Amino acid sequence: MSEVRLKKGKEKAVRQLHPWIFSGAVEQIKGKPQNGEIVEVKDHSGAFLARGFFNDQSRVAVRLLEWNEDVMIDESWWRMRVRRAVSARKDLLASAETNTCRLIFSEADFLPGLIVDRYADYLSVQILTSGIEKVKDIIVSELVSLLKVKGVFDRSDASARAHDGMEASFGTLYGEQPPEFVEVVENGLKYHINIAEGQKSGFFCDQRENRRIVAGYAQDKKVLDCFSYSGGFTLNALKSGASEVVSVDSSALAIETLKQNIELNGFGTKKHVAVQSDVNKYLRTLKEEQQKFDVIVLDPPKYAPSRSSLDKASRAYKDLNRMAMGLLNSGGLLATFSCSGAVDISHFKQILAWAALDAGREIQYIYQFCQPEDHPVRSSFPEGEYLKGLFCRIV
Incomplete structure (x- = not known):
């Protein structure tokens, strides 16, 4: 060796x-x-x-x-790691209300560069390191034996593979190729997931609990869901009795999928408006129209992929949140998120304080959002804590 x-x-x-x-x-x-x-x-x-x-x-x-010198890393070691990761999700896997979750979360599950998400009877896999690439057949074999899935699909087209000197990899690794849309259930709501063409691995299951929490405040409220993607926050708000929800995303595929999900859950369109637009541009339009909302959700993409981009990202987060604060009624609620690992929660609070000053508003932090249990954070690897958010009352 x-x-x-x-x-x-x-x-x-x-x-x-x-x-x-x-x-x-x-x-x-x-x-x-x-x-x-x-x-x-x-x-x-x-x-x-x-x-x-x-x-x-x-x-x-x-x-x-x-770290144990007496333990060799062989096929049985890799299978053991996969089994432990899946076993840690046994309660989620047994849920009648949710059949989508993250099964393996890279370093957090001692498998660096491996992401595995479950979507009903299919698995979506991202292999981002050369070490995992070498043993992917073993990993897929163990996943199939544990979960009896219909198919395993490779979504390793992420730019991260280039950092390890690898080309993109895309296609079916086992069983059936997933249909264009796979129907999953999360928090009792149905979603059509496009595994092959959707963002990341197909869905953002890291917001599962946060969607449920925000929805608890949506009854009889006018809600604006920004960067709505396939409608996670939108559907939960409608289920909880929101009076109106406006969903905004720049992606035509996201908006089309969202509309399908609205229909799939039988919500109709009387209480919902879907808008394909750049979010910042649309927020400026809403300001010009003097629109006001009771609840606004901001779940933007990663603005700070590295610490070198932190200053630019901070300005982007501040401007986005400043515009949203100006659209809220007095006492309105802002659920705002960052999935940038380089932005820690203390810095995020400071960004929001700057945004509030510029907006001429005062804010109260009433809840701190985080990653759910299937996205654990190892104490020895704090870098795994990427998703953070704040629930704010605007006064």
């Missing part, structure tokens, strides 16, 4: 069970490991630290998997 030896003083994070070793921490490589190959990591003096898979194309030179 090839060996990666670290520079003096660079072993601390490894001993604290952080799963990443950056290329700058590497002093010497013994052997000629291929990308995705398992290597042993040792400290400056040659003492064993951990095992993980190597990649010379990535800033993260080694992604660590195992």
Whole structure:
């Protein structure tokens, strides 16, 4: 087995069970490991630290998997990790109200670069690292044996694969290719999910609990759902008795899917308006029309993919929230989110405070949103905490 030896003083994070070793921490490589190959990591003096898979194309030179020197990483090890991840979701998998969730969440489930989402009888898989690519047949085999699904679809077209020197991968890995729309249930609501062409893996199940919480305040309220995608917040609000919901998204496919989901749940169109538009542009239009709302949801895409883009992202978040605050009635509620890992909750609160000052409004934070149980955060890997949000009363 090839060996990666670290520079003096660079072993601390490894001993604290952080799963990443950056290329700058590497002093010497013994052997000629291929990308995705398992290597042993040792400290400056040659003492064993951990095992993980190597990649010379990535800033993260080694992604660590195992810290026990007596445990070898073989086929049974990979199968064990998949079983443990699925077992941790057993309560969700048994739910009668929800049949979609995240089954494997990358580093959080000790499988760096592997994302697996369940959509009823189908699985959507993203393989973003060369180490997982090498063992994907084992992983798919174990998933199929555990879950008896109709098909497993590869959505590894993410740009993240380029960081590991891999090309995109797309198509059926097992069983049937999913139909154009798969019907799933979340919080008792039906959705048509486009696994092959939808955003990310097909659906954003990380907002499941947050949708339910916001809907609890929607009865008899006029709601604006921005970046609505396939209508998660919209459908939950309508189910809870909202008087009117306006849904906005720039994607024609998202709006079409949302309309299907409205019909699928029997809500009709009397209380709902779907708008295909750039959200910022539409918010300015609403201001010109002097429209007002009781509840506004802001669930934008990732504005800060890295810390280098943090300043630009902060301005974008501030402007977006400032415009939304100006559209709320006094006492109205703003549910606002960031899925940018580089933006922590303290910084997000500061952004909202700046937005409130610019909008001439005062805000009260009444609830802090987070990721659900199928998106856990390892204590040794705080980077896995990406989704945060605040429920604010605007006064």
